[in-house]
Amino acid sequence: MISPNARTFSVLVDALSKEGKVEDVEGFIGFMIKRGTDLDVVIYNSLIDVYCLRGEMSKAREVFDAIGFRGLIPDLFTYNSLLKPDIVTYSTMLQGLFLAGRCHAARELFNEMQAQGCFPNAYTYGILFDGLCNNRQVDEALSLFHTIRDNKVKLDIYVHNILIDGASKCGKLDTAKVLFNNLSVEGLQPNIRTYNVMINGFCREGLMCEAKELFLKMEERGCVPNSVTYNLLLQGLLKNQQHDMVMKFVEEMDERGFSLDASSFSLLLKSTNLLGDISTRWQTNPKLTCKPETGNIWDE
Numbered sequence: 219m220i221s222p223n224a225r226t227f228s229v230l231v232d233a234l235s236k237e238g239k240v241e242d243v244e245g246f247i248g249f250m251i252k253r254g255t256d257l258d259v260v261i262y263n264s265l266i267d268v269y270c271l272r273g274e275m276s277k278a279r280e281v282f283d284a285i286g287f288r289g290l291i292p293d294l295f296t297y298n299s300l301l302k303p304d305i306v307t308y309s310t311m312l313q314g315l316f317l318a319g320r321c322h323a324a325r326e327l328f329n330e331m332q333a334q335g336c337f338p339n340a341y342t343y344g345i346l347f348d349g350l351c352n353n354r355q356v357d358e359a360l361s362l363f364h365t366i367r368d369n370k371v372k373l374d375i376y377v378h379n380i381l382i383d384g385a386s387k388c389g390k391l392d393t394a395k396v397l398f399n400n401l402s403v404e405g406l407q408p409n410i411r412t413y414n415v416m417i418n419g420f421c422r423e424g425l426m427c428e429a430k431e432l433f434l435k436m437e438e439r440g441c442v443p444n445s446v447t448y449n450l451l452l453q454g455l456l457k458n459q460q461h462d463m464v465m466k467f468v469e470e471m472d473e474r475g476f477s478l479d480a481s482s483f484s485l486l487l488k489s490t491n492l493l494g495d496i497s498t499r500w501q502t503n504p505k506l507t508c509k510p511e512t513g514n515i516w517d518e
Contacts, residue, residue, distance in 0.1 A: 231264045240268055259290045266296060291318055294330055303334075309342045316349025324349055344377045351384025359384060360393065367404075375406050379415060386419030394419055408436075414446050421454025429454055445476040452478070456485040464489075 234243045243265055250257060262285050269278035285292050291314065297303050303311075308331045315324035328346060331338065338346070343366065350359035363381055366373065378397060385394040398416055401408055408416075413436040420429035433451060437443060448471045455464050464486070471477070478486065 231261050234264075240265075243268060257288070257290075259285060259293055259296065262290070263293070263295050291315070291320070293323075294327060303331075303336065305336055305339060305342060308336055308338075309345055312342065312345050312349065316345070316353065319353060321350065321353050321355055340372075340374045340377055343371075343373060344380055347377060347380045347384070351380060351387075354388065356384045356388045356390065373404075375401070375409055375412065378404070378406060379409075379411050382412065382419075383415045386415060386422070391419050391423055391425075408439075408441065410436075410441055410444055410447070413441055413443075414450060417447060417454075418450045421450060421457070424458050426454055426458050426460060445479070448474070448476045449479045449482045452482050453485055456482075456489055461489065 231243055231246060234246065247257070247261065247265065250261075262281055266278045266281050269281065282292065282296065285296065292311070294303070294311070297307055297311065308327065311327055312324050315321075315327060324346070328338070347359045347363065350356065350362075359381060363373075378401060382394045382397045385391070385397065394416065398408065398412065401412070413432065417429050417432055420426070420432065429451060433443065433447070436447075448467075452464065452467055452471070455461070455467060468478075468486075
């Protein structure tokens with residue numbers, strides 16, 4: 219005998235919902251749960267829809283909460299039943315889909331959003347690009363970015379930073395450099411996050427000369443390095459075995475009031491056989507007490 223599945227049940231639930239038979243729907247869903255049937259989001263959507271039609275919003279909200287409790291992800295119909303989605307709603311849904319690794323569904327929602335006349339803002343684009351990059355779909359993010367730019371949509375430095383970081387992390391440093399160099403064309407100024415992302419990319423690829431050069435330029439351009447900048451460079455020096463500069467760089471960090479983060483300190487301790495005269499001091503105290511030399515070490 220063929221046993222009905224969730225799809226079969228959802229058709230029956232939908233039919234009962236359209237007739238407004240809430241009690242029958244509730245009883246039927248209870249029966250399915252006892253039977254051990256895995257309910258899908260379509261079945262819950264039917265119940266939410268009928269509650270909303272009857273004005274029982276508190277019950278509709280309870281069903282919505284049950285969707286997440288059972289490990290399901292609300293879809294566009296779920297949200298449409300509860301409220302008319304705005305840009306905040308769509309952005310939240312996009313973020314949730316990307317966090318769940320459902321990139322295709324996120325792209326479909328992004329297209330649906332625009333079809334419904336709700337157009338993305340810079341924050342929504344940031345979620346879209348960040349989600350694609352974090353799910354290793356950097357090429358798609360870059361392709362969409364170029365399409366948007368050709369359509370004269372203005373994107374802020376926050377969105378550009380996401381793309382520069384995504385390109386850099388997936389080994390497309392040349393692409394990251396192009397994006398970085400084109401910021402002025404877009405009428406944007408790199409901020410501390412932009413510089414840190416680029417410096418990290420150079421260090422990751424072992425391009426320490428480029429990292430040092432950008433470090434000097436950022437301050438010349440009025441963007442003062444922060445603790446993250448210094449720690450990224452120190453880690454780059456250690457990973458690329460440029461130990462002759464480490465001690466002076468650590469002293470400069472101390473002079474500016476910056477301390478090592480956990481990653482920098484761990485790398486330094488692992489390099490104690492190469493750093494000899496500072497190993498004991500750093501194993502006991504990560505904050506230097508010696509008087510630092512004056513001047514910037516990259517000016518040598």
